[in-house]
Amino acid sequence: MADIDGSELLDLVQYLDNAEHEAASKTYPVVERHAEALRDQWRKNAKETARKHGKRYPKTITTEQVPAAEAIEWTVGPESMMPQGGMGPGFEHGSRNQPPHWDGARAAVAEEPKFYKSLDEIVRSLL
Incomplete structure (x- = not known):
């Protein structure tokens, strides 16, 4: 007869469950x-390119958290309901x-590597 000790597996499951909550709390900020x-970088770029024609456009670029139970999401971009916000697609594309x-x-291209580096630091802190 063989004895199988599953306590280490249960410890691992507990650790991973705690890591999930810790990862979420570290990831949000x-x-x-x-x-x-x-x-901020998008606004700076827009100030440089929009000139007088789009002087109100940079201020329409906002951030907003997207309510989600299983994810941490933010939307970044021009608010079309603000003055000159509807000009976003024309300026961008x-x-x-x-x-x-x-x-x-x-x-986005400038911020992406910084974002991934921050996420990598979170993952490494959980190991």
């Missing part, structure tokens, strides 16, 4: 911080009258 950094500015895309 990181996602929020990087969403705000993305917003261009139109027949102007080339694309790619303000948001450039901000």
